[in-house]
Amino acid sequence: MSTETLKIAVQKSGRLFEESLKILKDCGISIDNGRDQLKVRARNFPLEIMYLRNGDIPQYLKDGVADIGIIGENLLVEKGGDLEILQKLGFSKCRVSLAVPKGTEFKGLSDLEGKKIATSYPNTVNEFLEENGITADLHMISGSVEIAPNIGLADAIVDIVSSGSTLFKNNLKEVHTLIKSEAVLAGSPVMGDAQRLLVQKLLFRLESVLQAREARYVLLNAPNEKIDAIIKVLPGMRSPTVLPLAEQGWSSLHTVIQKEKFWEIIDELKSLGAEGILVCPIEKMVL
Incomplete structure (x- = not known):
């Protein structure tokens, strides 16, 4: 494979998939394939698209398997460490928020002291608790976090929130936002010089598209x-x-x-x- 090919990781399914491909196409990059293959070359730009599980993208970037990736900023905070944000992309906006049962009186963050918190974002929550001097018992859940208070597993949850409808359906209320998030283009710390030049060309196109959208x-x-x-x-x-x-x-x-x-x-x-x-x-x- 040519060393002058830029490898980009995108979510193979989920909320970022469609918008990720759309913004690449809006940049004039022709992509023939959809979800059927795990890897495909663009026809008119030296770009190889890799379709990966969302949670795996940060590690692929760290290892240099992918040069750049489109991921949620929330995932970058949780798993990305020092990965660089090259461009915020303006779609898939959401937040990582703290929620408690509707009937629970919540006066402030100090109410979390000694409580049980369920989350899929343990690193984000641990950092948040440390910053605020709070000691709490964390329960790591990879699936439906919002059911934890209803089954007595936790007193509160920290999870991704978009419209808030899922919280409402599970009798929860949002009480604090930890971070705000949107899709971002992140870069590998071990990217080669040839790839960095290609990234600059792609960023020029992205900026033109994003400016036009606004x-x-x-x-x-x-x-x-x-x-x-x-x-x-x-x-x-x-x-x-x-x-x-x-x-x-x-x-x-x-x-x-x-x-x-x-x-x-x-x-x-x-x-x-x-x-x-x-x-x-x-x-x-x-x-």
């Missing part, structure tokens, strides 16, 4: 006498493009803004005379 292309029409006022409220990239319309005294303004900013300024734009406002998604954005 931005929107905005077009609007406005009377010429209102253009200066409208430009002042547009939180866009440098100066917007202004083009004259066929109708005398009117122009079209084109700009890029962060998608969450649009709704903050829409009413102000309309009050300043903006009409025909069009908001479009952006596929790629290179700054």
